[in-house]
Amino acid sequence: MEFKNPEQEIEGxxxxxxxxxxxxxxxxxxLFARLFWLQIFQHEYYRTRAxxxxxxxxxxxxxxxxxxxxxxxxxxRNYSAYTLEITPSRAGNVEAAIDGLAQVIEIQPKDRKRFKxxxxxxxxxxxxPIRTRLSDEEVAKFIAHRYRFPGVDIKARLFRQYxxxxxxxxxxxYIGRINDNDLDRIEExxxxxxxxxxxxxxxxxxxxxxxxDLHGQTGFEKVEIDAGGRAVRVLSRIPPVTGNNLTLxxxxxxxxxxxxxxxxRRGALVAIEPSTGGILALVSMPGFDPNLxxxxxxxxxxxxxxxxxxxxxxxxxxxxxxxxxxxFKPYMALAALEIGKRTAQQTIFDPGSxxxxxxxxxxxxxxxxxxxxxxxxxxxxxxTYYYMLSNDLGIDNIANFMSKFGFGQKxxxxxxxxxxxxxxxxxxKKKRFKKPEQQRWYAGETISIGIGQGYNAYTPIQLxxxxxxxxxxxxxxxxxxxxxxxxxxxxxxxxxxxQPLRTIPLKPQHLETIKQALVGVNKEGTGARAFAGAEYxxxxxxxxxxVYSLKGEKYSEGHVVEHLRDHALFIAFAPAxxxxxxxxxxxxxxxxxxxxxxxxxxxxxxxxxxxxQPKTAAPADSAEPEGD
Amino acid sequence: xxxxxxxxxxxxPIDPPLMTMSLILLGFALLVLSSAASERLGAxxxxxxxxxxxxxxxxxxxxxxxxxxxLPLFVGGLLLLVAVALFGDVSKGAxxxxxxxxxxxxxxxxxxxxxxxxxxxxxxxxxxxxxxxEYVVAALILLLxxxxxxxxxxxxxxxxxxxxxxxxxxxxxLSWKVLAGLVVSAVAMAPLAWTMMRDYxxxxxxxxxxxxxxxxxxxxxxxxxxIAIGSGGILGKGWGQGTQAQLEFIPERHTxxxxxxxxxxxxxxxxxxxxxxxALLIGxxxxxxxxxxxxxxxxxAGSITLIFFTYAFVNMGMVSGILPVVGxxxxxxxxxxxxxxxxxxxxxxxMSIHKHRxxxxx
Numbered sequence: 006m007e008f009k010n011p012e013q014e015i016e017g018x019x020x021x022x023x024x025x026x027x028x029x030x031x032x033x034x035x036l037f038a039r040l041f042w043l044q045i046f047q048h049e050y051y052r053t054r055a056x057x058x059x060x061x062x063x064x065x066x067x068x069x070x071x072x073x074x075x076x077x078x079x080x081x082r083n084y085s086a087y088t089l090e091i092t093p094s095r096a097g098n099v100e101a102a103i104d105g106l107a108q109v110i111e112i113q114p115k116d117r118k119r120f121k122x123x124x125x126x127x128x129x130x131x132x133x134p135i136r137t138r139l140s141d142e143e144v145a146k147f148i149a150h151r152y153r154f155p156g157v158d159i160k161a162r163l164f165r166q167y168x169x170x171x172x173x174x175x176x177x178x179y180i181g182r183i184n185d186n187d188l189d190r191i192e193e194x195x196x197x198x199x200x201x202x203x204x205x206x207x208x209x210x211x212x213x214x215x216x217x218d219l220h221g222q223t224g225f226e227k228v229e230i231d232a233g234g235r236a237v238r239v240l241s242r243i244p245p246v247t248g249n250n251l252t253l254x255x256x257x258x259x260x261x262x263x264x265x266x267x268x269x270r271r272g273a274l275v276a277i278e279p280s281t282g283g284i285l286a287l288v289s290m291p292g293f294d295p296n297l298x299x300x301x302x303x304x305x306x307x308x309x310x311x312x313x314x315x316x317x318x319x320x321x322x323x324x325x326x327x328x329x330x331x332x333f334k335p336y337m338a339l340a341a342l343e344i345g346k347r348t349a350q351q352t353i354f355d356p357g358s359x360x361x362x363x364x365x366x367x368x369x370x371x372x373x374x375x376x377x378x379x380x381x382x383x384x385x386x387x388x389t390y391y392y393m394l395s396n397d398l399g400i401d402n403i404a405n406f407m408s409k410f411g412f413g414q415k416x417x418x419x420x421x422x423x424x425x426x427x428x429x430x431x432x433x434k435k436k437r438f439k440k441p442e443q444q445r446w447y448a449g450e451t452i453s454i455g456i457g458q459g460y461n462a463y464t465p466i467q468l469x470x471x472x473x474x475x476x477x478x479x480x481x482x483x484x485x486x487x488x489x490x491x492x493x494x495x496x497x498x499x500x501x502x503x504q505p506l507r508t509i510p511l512k513p514q515h516l517e518t519i520k521q522a523l524v525g526v527n528k529e530g531t532g533a534r535a536f537a538g539a540e541y542x543x544x545x546x547x548x549x550x551x552v553y554s555l556k557g558e559k560y561s562e563g564h565v566v567e568h569l570r571d572h573a574l575f576i577a578f579a580p581a582x583x584x585x586x587x588x589x590x591x592x593x594x595x596x597x598x599x600x601x602x603x604x605x606x607x608x609x610x611x612x613x614x615x616x617x618q619p620k621t622a623a624p625a626d627s628a629e630p631e632g633d
Numbered sequence: 634x635x636x637x638x639x640x641x642x643x644x645x646p647i648d649p650p651l652m653t654m655s656l657i658l659l660g661f662a663l664l665v666l667s668s669a670a671s672e673r674l675g676a677x678x679x680x681x682x683x684x685x686x687x688x689x690x691x692x693x694x695x696x697x698x699x700x701x702x703x704l705p706l707f708v709g710g711l712l713l714l715v716a717v718a719l720f721g722d723v724s725k726g727a728x729x730x731x732x733x734x735x736x737x738x739x740x741x742x743x744x745x746x747x748x749x750x751x752x753x754x755x756x757x758x759x760x761x762x763x764x765x766x767e768y769v770v771a772a773l774i775l776l777l778x779x780x781x782x783x784x785x786x787x788x789x790x791x792x793x794x795x796x797x798x799x800x801x802x803x804x805x806x807l808s809w810k811v812l813a814g815l816v817v818s819a820v821a822m823a824p825l826a827w828t829m830m831r832d833y834x835x836x837x838x839x840x841x842x843x844x845x846x847x848x849x850x851x852x853x854x855x856x857x858x859x860i861a862i863g864s865g866g867i868l869g870k871g872w873g874q875g876t877q878a879q880l881e882f883i884p885e886r887h888t889x890x891x892x893x894x895x896x897x898x899x900x901x902x903x904x905x906x907x908x909x910x911x912a913l914l915i916g917x918x919x920x921x922x923x924x925x926x927x928x929x930x931x932x933x934a935g936s937i938t939l940i941f942f943t944y945a946f947v948n949m950g951m952v953s954g955i956l957p958v959v960g961x962x963x964x965x966x967x968x969x970x971x972x973x974x975x976x977x978x979x980x981x982x983x984m985s986i987h988k989h990r991x992x993x994x995x
Contacts, residue, residue: 019923025939026919039954040905048863055864
């Protein structure tokens with residue numbers, strides 16, 4: 006048993022108390038050190054994190070640039086429409102809110118589906134559209150019931166609109182909701198920050214090619230948000246910058262005239278200003294309505310566009326490769342002159358066919374054209390003349406010469422989806438085929454190349470570029486659709502193309518010979534009927550490209566099903582002395598070029614040169630074949 | 634003159650230094666609260682008045698009288714804890730409340746004062762011969778209610794009650810050898826304790842070690858309060874200007890995490906000022922304990938003082954991310970009437986001990 010005296014006990018207690026006091030001081034010092042560390046050393050780091058917590062950048066979308074034709078006619082614009090939008094963070098039960106809204110305003114299952122998808126992709130302080138393009142009546146209806154729907158608002162948003170609907174659809178293209186493919190393109194351009202909040206992206210045509218010009222600069226609103234993600238107030242605002250406007254070389258009215266000239270036939274037309282390479286019209290028929298895509302195309306429309314045998318989504322002017330038929334002959338003749346295999350006056354006798362290696366190549370005209378010089382060979386489109394010429398030139402000479410005019414090469418036009426086509430040569434064949442016996446070029450294969458058949462396959466835009474280059478005396482331009490890009494802020498216009506691609510060295514007298522022959526075609530040859538009474542002098546050449554190979558039988562239009570009929574072609578330029586326009590027309594399965602394609606060219610030239618509107622009647626189809 | 638006499642009579646048992654420090658702390662509390670949750674200002678003002686009244690009344694009661702309360706208060710509290718375990722109301726997954734029909738009480742709160750009172754009383758009774766046996770009994774007196782509280786579960790209160798009792802035993806002179814043994818065995822028992830802990834308790838400890846592992850879940854509170862403190866810097870963002878506080882990133886910003894609001898808006902200056910105020914208050918308490926006339930009053934005063942420290946340290950440690958999250962409010966500052974009343978009950982006891990020190994000796 007231990008007895009303690011009070012003094013000892015008090016002393017012991019005070020020691021313990023002192024120990025505890027020291028412990029308290031130590032603990033408080035530890036706390037102070039922690040606070041010092043956080044508030045002094047780590048201050049910057051935590052300050053930044055606090056800012057990140059509270060500040061959110063809300064993108065403000067820029068207006069997309071306009072697309073204007075060469076005369077300032079608007080071909081793609083934006084219009085403001087009312088959308089019904091829900092801010093999920095403020096709306097509470099979103100499903101219930103939508104059910105409630107459906108009693109006031111029509112909301113279809115597809116609207117719900119789209120909203121659901123948007124909801125999954127979005128941040129919760131954004132407002133998302135449940136319905137777009139509300140009518141005034143619907144807006145009024147909603148406003149009357151607005152008090153019932155917290156977090157639901159009417160907002161004005163901009164939509165893309167193509168006022169000419171189907172006209173120039175392949176050229177303009179369309180925009181649609183951004184997909185993974187588009188995101189890759191954005192990433193490639195390092196443009197992700199500028200695309201925050203952007204919902205649409207150019208999918209085809211100019212909308213795709215010039216996406217980054219048209220888009221504009223996204224503005225930002227610095228918003229203070231609370232822990233629940235609700236915007237409390239706006240701190241600062243960087244306004245968006247409207248996208249650049251595109252002014253095209255295209256003449257919207259000419260484009261429409263050309264499209265109407267096709268009626269309901271399939272085909273393509275490319276018209277170029279020879280002195281600049283600017284595309285005046287680029288037609289691919291049938292077209293489609295790009296407005297359908299802006300909001301997300303519905304499956305019914307999509308199926309009908311995709312499954313149509315007429316393939317309206319294919320841009321035939323760039324993507325389709327067709328045998329040029331007789332439109333190839335002027336270039337063959339020019340090659341002969343340049344290489345020195347023929348003179349203009351030199352004649353051949355055409356008995357109606359040409360035999361080579363035991364194979365008989367028929368001329369289109371029974372009994373033949375008789376004595377034929379170069380002028381007549383073009384004006385009357387004599388096949389025999391070119392069978393012989395092909396043989397004399399040889400395939401590689403032909404290929405070398407034709408490649409200068411751009412045949413078999415992408416033109417580099419400023420929309421995507423161009424095909425190369427086929428400019429046949431020995432080298433091409435070697436690359437094209439695998440088996441050695443197929444890789445060899447047979448001399449007999451050269452014969453039909455001269456009349457634009459055989460392996461020949463070119464896109465309508467290549468044909469147009471070639472005739473424009475010929476019309477421009479060999480000075481060649483890259484065909485292009487955009488004339489200049491205008492910065493909407495500064496008003497500064499940047500021209501797209503001013504310099505020619507190259508100048509093909511051609512003797513002026515040779516060019517003169519060919520041009521005169523082409524003028525002859527429209528005056529007294531295969532194009533004469535289509536150009537009867539024209540108030541200007543034009544050059545042209547008809548062509549018919551075989552789709553269906555008839556074995557020994559005489560081709561007869563009536564007996565062949567429509568899609569196996571020949572393609573009709575026509576190339577032209579006018580006025581002959583100083584060409585302002587050159588074009589190539591292709592009518593798929595149209596039959597003879599003179600009959601189906603030349604009248605379309607006539608309407609286009611009449612309008613462009615004279616401002617003459619075509620009569621409402623569809624293009625004449627009654628003319629008798631005059632040989633191709 | 635009568636008014637003056639009345640005032641003197643009213644102020645007589647009040648210790649000016651303790652009173653001054655308490656009032657400064659309360660003023661600070663009102664300032665922070667008016668920024669964190671101004672709508673609760675009136676209610677807290679009322680709580681403060683009630684707490685001060687309790688303090689004044691307690692200060693009047695002599696330590697001898699307090700001794701009479703010790704055993705009944707403890708036994709009553711213990712019975713209520715048992716009753717809670719048997720019939721208590723469950724709220725937020727814990728059984729802490731007892732519904733008496735006309736009011737709901739939280740008996741564990743009583744233990745914060747009843748425990749040191751009881752142990753101090755026990756040691757006073759066995760003042761002349763304190764052997765290991767007495768310490769073992771004291772340990773049993775301590776651990777039984779702590780176990781009941783911890784089982785509710787209410788880790789925060791259990792820690793405070795455990796600390797309060799431990800301080801009495803420590804100050805009573807538990808030998809250093811036993812203390813060292815306790816520390817060693819506590820370390821050895823840690824793995825066992827880990828296996829006995831509930832998942833959410835384990836989670837709190839894991840969260841402390843790496844809050845960023847689960848930034849939106851368990852770590853959210855700690856991350857946000859640490860950001861608030863750190864972003865305050867030296868001078869703070871200014872009253873009402875704390876973005877973490879005003880935009881509700883700080884959880885429980887008017888109760889357990891109010892220190893984050895204070896540190897964000899008043900910076901290192903403000904948080905250090907608070908530390909100094911606590912240190913002064915604790916220092917005054919220790920002075921009172923050191924000068925207390927009897928073992929009972931010494932132990933009681935020392936324990937109560939150290940409880941203030943425990944409150945403050947555990948809360949600030951938790952909010953600044955060096956201790957796990959346990960539900961302990963910031964003393965004098967956090968919103969809420971219960972803990973404030975308990976704290977001022979303690980202040981009142983300290984004042985009473987100080988006031989009556991001479992009387993006992995006489």
